[in-house]
Amino acid sequence: MSSSGGNTGGQGSTGGRGGAGRNGQGSSGASAGGRGKGGPRDTSRRNAKGRERNRGPQRSFTEQAPSQRTRRADPARLVAFEVLRAVAEEDAYANLVLPARIRQHHLDKRDAGFATELSYGALRSQGTYDAILARCVDRPLSQLDPAVLDALRIGVHQLLAMRVPAHAALDQTVGLARAVIGAGPSALINAVLRKVSARTLEEWLDLLVEGETDQTKIAALRFAHPEWIVRAMRQSLVAHGRPATEIDSLLEADNAAPVVNLVALPGLGSLDEALESGAAPGELVEGSALSSGGDLGRLASVRAGTTRVQDVGSQLVARALAAVDLGAAAGDAVADRAAPAKATVPSTADEAWLDLCAGPGGKAALLGALARQRGATLLANEPAPHRAKLVSQALSAVPHDSWQVRTGDGREVGTEQPERYTRVLVDVPCTGLGALRRRPESRWRRSPKDITDLGPLQRELLASALAAVRPGGVVAYVTCSPHPAETTAVVADALRKRDDLELLDAGAALDAVSLTGKLHAGHDMTAQLWPHIHHTDAMFLALIKKKA
């Protein structure tokens, strides 16, 4: 097969879902939930993780007036400030803009780590920091110059969540403001940050929730999430059979920096080089590893595209689809729960597989490699031309006779190519509520309306996938959101509309391809992975078989 999607032949995207994380490795995950302990005093040099050593329990300030303080912008703080500005003004994604700014300002590894922690932390905890700032500013925050507000957020994160000495946080933030905004607001920034520094984060949180009895409001402040997301996540836990009491752990997991997972494309890649350079073998799924950090481009297999960055949840759902035994009776179509590690690899020779929503190509690359191993072929579809190009790049390490890229609307594939494919992945556009840890700004950008707006497209794409799958074949409906409106409700609607469908046990299917064999992700025949349980993105999987 040849690529119709403009294969550039270069190294595949290592970005996985949205490409986040490569430079996010330096992020401490610091957020409004519990940290900010002091260390030894008297130095503000950055350590190997880019943290400025120590803010002691006591705050010491210079007696200098703001006008006498530094007028220079420290490059790492400047990068963080520019990232916040780009996110606010240009709707930029922090994980994409940050690496570019780090390169542009020639930050070394330590400064890059500091800039990452500062920008990611300030963005993640924005809601909580704004609540603190609102107590320290004598006017509504909406009346502040947005650039001043971003400078304040950066100051708050240094003061309350990083080990930056208070005098350095103040001096450097005021210096940054003087250099990039102007001398005018520096007195305000200085005065406000002094008020902020009077309390620790825990003391601020206690003050903010004082007298509050609404648990949603309390969790929203403590864990820096919008209230509607706290409610949505609680509802999601319950919908997938987990206790609502897990909500705090789930929100906390959203604030931790995600580990960068690697996948070696089956039959093509090897993890040897990554393991030799310090990566740890993945415990959940075969062929995976946890990166030890640093520039992954140093690994030849990553440069060749045969080893890629991919969340373990994505690896699991792609492998589960590939492993479904279509030859067995529907009820037995996944491996026996009792012997999950010995899941049989079904023969798929001459099968045609379809990835209906493939961009940027993370799962397509894994599916393409698995398809090739089994003598099957893969069509990867993506409507956005630039993303279709990324899919081709991601697949470029897989020999070209086993895959093709189609640039088009997935909703048309079902009518254009009815009953053609044996295995179909439909990884629909969704709110991404299950991948908040990768995108620090997204929680403040999303709204409940996104869930309702995406519903019709998700249903149409699933209907197209079900039309494109042949009788006896299987469709994997996948989201990186656990919200029931995007997961179980979409699947239930599809099952209601046709009488030739049946749900396979997705929890057992995940167990069958996992190394532990006991993920406990299944509920009512569908499966939901969780950051606080599985340390993956919150991927949802339903396996829908079309009766033969």
Ligand SMILES: C[S@@+](CC[C@H](N)C(=O)[O-])C[C@H]1O[C@@H](n2cnc3c(N)ncnc32)[C@H](O)[C@@H]1O
């Ligand atoms: C969740 S992402 C898929 C992630 C991908 N499977 C991966 O692992 O890298 C959803 C994709 O669906 C694409 N999309 C949006 N509308 C679509 C449509 N009408 N038909 C097919 N794909 C669509 C988006 O452009 C996006 O690339």
